[in-house]
Amino acid sequence: MKRLVIAVMSAAVVAGMMAGCGKSEKEGAASAPTKKGKGTFYWVQPLKGHPVHQMTQIAFREGCRKLGYECIVVGTDGPDIAGTIALAEQMLARGDAKGMAIWTGNPAFNPLIAKAGKVGVPVILPHFPIPEGSVPGATGIIGCDPAAYARAAAEEIGKGIGGKGAVAITQGSFNTTENMVAEEFAKTMKEKYPEVKVLSSEEEGFEPSKSIAKAVSILQAHPDITAALSTTGGGPQTWAGAQKQTGRKIVAVGMDYTRVNLDLVKNGEVYAVVGQPLWEESFGAAELLDKAVRGEKIPWWTKLEAPFITKDKLAPYSELLDKVEAAIK
Amino acid sequence: MIKIRRLLTIPEMGILLPLLGFALIFLSIDHTFLLPNSVAAMLRAVAFVGIIAVGQTWLMVAGEIDLSVGSVAGLCAVVASWTMKNYGWPMEVGLAAGLATGALAGLVNGLVAIRLGIPAFIATLGMLYIARGFNYLLCKGYPIYPIPESLSAFGQAEPLGISWAFVILVAVVIIADFCLRKTVFGRKVMATGGNAEVARIAGISTNAVKINCYALTGMLAALAGILLMAQLNVGQPEIGTGWELDVIASVVIGGVSLFGGVGTVAGTFLGLIIMQVVRSGLVVSGVNTHWQTVAVGVIMIAAVGVDLLRRRAKKA
Numbered sequence: 001m002k003r004l005v006i007a008v009m010s011a012a013v014v015a016g017m018m019a020g021c022g023k024s025e026k027e028g029a030a031s032a033p034t035k036k037g038k039g040t041f042y043w044v045q046p047l048k049g050h051p052v053h054q055m056t057q058i059a060f061r062e063g064c065r066k067l068g069y070e071c072i073v074v075g076t077d078g079p080d081i082a083g084t085i086a087l088a089e090q091m092l093a094r095g096d097a098k099g100m101a102i103w104t105g106n107p108a109f110n111p112l113i114a115k116a117g118k119v120g121v122p123v124i125l126p127h128f129p130i131p132e133g134s135v136p137g138a139t140g141i142i143g144c145d146p147a148a149y150a151r152a153a154a155e156e157i158g159k160g161i162g163g164k165g166a167v168a169i170t171q172g173s174f175n176t177t178e179n180m181v182a183e184e185f186a187k188t189m190k191e192k193y194p195e196v197k198v199l200s201s202e203e204e205g206f207e208p209s210k211s212i213a214k215a216v217s218i219l220q221a222h223p224d225i226t227a228a229l230s231t232t233g234g235g236p237q238t239w240a241g242a243q244k245q246t247g248r249k250i251v252a253v254g255m256d257y258t259r260v261n262l263d264l265v266k267n268g269e270v271y272a273v274v275g276q277p278l279w280e281e282s283f284g285a286a287e288l289l290d291k292a293v294r295g296e297k298i299p300w301w302t303k304l305e306a307p308f309i310t311k312d313k314l315a316p317y318s319e320l321l322d323k324v325e326a327a328i329k
Numbered sequence: 330m331i332k333i334r335r336l337l338t339i340p341e342m343g344i345l346l347p348l349l350g351f352a353l354i355f356l357s358i359d360h361t362f363l364l365p366n367s368v369a370a371m372l373r374a375v376a377f378v379g380i381i382a383v384g385q386t387w388l389m390v391a392g393e394i395d396l397s398v399g400s401v402a403g404l405c406a407v408v409a410s411w412t413m414k415n416y417g418w419p420m421e422v423g424l425a426a427g428l429a430t431g432a433l434a435g436l437v438n439g440l441v442a443i444r445l446g447i448p449a450f451i452a453t454l455g456m457l458y459i460a461r462g463f464n465y466l467l468c469k470g471y472p473i474y475p476i477p478e479s480l481s482a483f484g485q486a487e488p489l490g491i492s493w494a495f496v497i498l499v500a501v502v503i504i505a506d507f508c509l510r511k512t513v514f515g516r517k518v519m520a521t522g523g524n525a526e527v528a529r530i531a532g533i534s535t536n537a538v539k540i541n542c543y544a545l546t547g548m549l550a551a552l553a554g555i556l557l558m559a560q561l562n563v564g565q566p567e568i569g570t571g572w573e574l575d576v577i578a579s580v581v582i583g584g585v586s587l588f589g590g591v592g593t594v595a596g597t598f599l600g601l602i603i604m605q606v607v608r609s610g611l612v613v614s615g616v617n618t619h620w621q622t623v624a625v626g627v628i629m630i631a632a633v634g635v636d637l638l639r640r641r642a643k644k645a
Contacts, residue, residue: 220609
């Protein structure tokens with residue numbers, strides 16, 4: 001009995017502390033809204049604390065603010081698709097949504113998108129290259145074409161290694177977008193640089209020590225590797241670490257302009273990163289929703305560029321990161 | 330013949346033999362598999378999980394388990410880098426804060442599991458979430474970067490061609506193995522895990538023993554997280570993700586009983602090496618990446634199965 005009382009009291013104290021420390025109820029599952037104006041746009045995204053996702057949320061909020069809309073971010077802290085859908089459905093049921101931007105390429109969201117479409121809420125899907133007509137209820141998509149940046153990466157890497165040697169490919173996980181990048185990269189490399197051997201794609205995962213160990217094994221198994229492409233944001237760190245551990249020097253390319261990745265490019269540990277237009281596509285999602293609300297017709301795919309960021313092109317991205325970091329602080 | 334039989338009765342032989350077998354198989358597939366560079370890379374990779382596995386071995390021998398180790402490692406790496414970068418704390422103080430956070434998390438695990446009587450599985454699963462949550466609260470999901478240069482130089486140095494993390498692992502293994510076998514506290518841990526009731530009657534404070542083991546495991550998790558942070562040169566919030574499963578797998582492959590009372594730190598060390606040899610070996614052998622994951626699971630079960638059969642045969 002005494003233990004039970006202690007347990008209940010402890011739980012009450014913790015709950016009280018959490019309630020006292022929390023700023024508002026909305027900051028848990030759905031973040032605090034920006035100022036009210038023309039109506040509310042929802043940004044639906046699982047894993048909402050992830051740094052890259054935070055950047056997209058800031059960009060979307062910025063878009064909403066400039067266009068005069070309220071913005072609410074909805075999602076779970078973990079990669080919980082079902083939980084995120086449940087939260088978004090709850091928000092949709094409130095009936096105040098003017099538009100929704102949903103960060104997904106997962107068909108599990110299709111019923112939610114269809115529901116939104118039925119009640120006349122426009123839905124924009126940023127980042128993921130989803131074929132037209134495959135998601136009933138969706139208004140359009142915005143983002144770069146992964147196949148295009150995969151081709152560009154193959155050409156740049158091929159040039160960098162003089163069309164000789166072997167190229168490794170690693171993926172964070174096997175999903176539609178990363179698979180597409182890996183396949184298109186391999187295809188282009190074979191077409192443009194037939195002498196280059198393209199190794200089959202390996203999963204590097206997301207935990208740095210395991211990713212590096214995997215890359216080290218790949219380098220050791222293939223002494224002829226001259227370059228590597230990682231299709232994930234942790235890739236630059238993975239391949240920089242593997243080069244350090246094996247003493248090998250290769251042309252390594254990864255994704256995303258995070259601070260760590262830009263510094264790796266700056267220090268010459270990584271040749272380049274592919275700058276997926278995260279800011280532009282998230283900001284642009286708000287603009288497209290606004291157009292849809294005003295009855296303007298929008299194309300299915302608003303295509304954006306994904307630049308290849310080498311040492312000489314770092315400055316604008318460093319400035320963008322300064323802006324994002326200031327917004328987070 | 331008698332000598333060979335005696336040799337086979339050494340508990341660690343059940344792990345050493347499959348380890349040698351795997352190494353030879355992969356060596357026959359790829360002659361570069363056991364080159365010094367390759368071995369060094371494998372040893373570097375086991376260091377972090379290995380340090381935690383030492384604590385987990387003690388804990389599991391005492392009849393408890395800690396599922397929060399990976400999250401605690403990540404939290405402590407972030408605490409150490411956060412205090413150094415954001416508050417300008419001296420490196421030693423930042424590192425001490427990280428280690429203290431680990432010890433505290435372990436202590437809380439112990440108090441909740443032992444004093445409040447909440448099953449260890451639930452108590453430490455709760456801590457897994459709490460630690461991960463605090464980690465993201467502190468760093469807001471962003472890597473903390475840069476860390477002091479001297480720390481990063483230490484993390485990236487390669488003594489004996491390997492890493493300081495591995496050297497520390499070896500030291501920890503030797504000390505912990507000796508203590509578990511030869512010291513009074515080590516014997517108390519064994520007795521507590523073997524039969525807590527009998528141990529209590531014999532005058533051992535089994536609760537204190539277990540709580541100490543939890544605190545030790547938490548502190549070793551912190552050490553591992555901090556060492557990886559130093560090697561990466563970044564207080565990365567993802568540090569430690571999924572480590573708990575690797576740690577438990579290594580400990581179990583190493584011959585530690587899930588029911589307590591049986592196991593050695595040396596066995597765990599060999600279990601760790603088996604895991605890494607298999608992982609690296611499958612990549613080096615060119616096995617399809619999806620089959621690699623299947624193979625790791627099958628080999629884990631097989632390794633434990635072989636050890637169980639050997640023990641049963643020994644009893645018979």
